Amino acid sequence: MAVRACGLIIYRRLQSATSSKVTDNIEYLLLQTSYGTHHWTPPKGHVDPGEDDLQTAFRETQEEAGLQASQLTLIEGYKKELHYPVRGKPKTVIYWLAEMKDCNTEIKLSEEHQAFQWLKLEDACKFAEYEDMQATLKEVHQFLCSKE
Numbered sequence: 192m193a194v195r196a197c198g199l200i201i202y203r204r205l206q207s208a209t210s211s212k213v214t215d216n217i218e219y220l221l222l223q224t225s226y227g228t229h230h231w232t233p234p235k236g237h238v239d240p241g242e243d244d245l246q247t248a249f250r251e252t253q254e255e256a257g258l259q260a261s262q263l264t265l266i267e268g269y270k271k272e273l274h275y276p277v278r279g280k281p282k283t284v285i286y287w288l289a290e291m292k293d294c295n296t297e298i299k300l301s302e303e304h305q306a307f308q309w310l311k312l313e314d315a316c317k318f319a320e321y322e323d324m325q326a327t328l329k330e331v332h333q334f335l336c337s338k339e
Contacts, residue, residue: 198251203309220307244285255301263291271327312328
């Protein structure tokens with residue numbers, strides 16, 4: 192049985208008078224783990240017994256980034272399932288997409304993470320070392336561009 196985890200890809204839109212394209216002002220939240228290889232990832236975590244997947248995504252976001260569900264807007268129509276091995280065992284991670292209601296809301300990290308960054312797509316892909324995460328970020332960006 193695959194290990195199951197859920198999380199949110201969180202973005203914010205910066206107000207800018209200089210750019211004509213709204214999508215140029217989108218930044219994605221990535222957290223740097225304080226364990227292992229210190230990789231960068233959106234907030235996510237394992238599903239607890241009795242929880243549904245989306246509840247897990249919101250709980251983990253609150254635990255890892257200090258963000259309440261009320262501070263986020265869940266974006267309809269986007270859900271991504273990734274499958275990859277971790278230490279030889281299959282893992283499934285499901286991500287939803289959420290926008291910060293206030294782009295200045297403070298991020299409060301848990302002990303699981305040592306840093307966070309708000310990054311434009313190109314930099315977010317550099318920080319997210321795993322190809323499937325890079326592809327997911329690009330897919331999210333395309334999804335947001337298509338909604339403009």
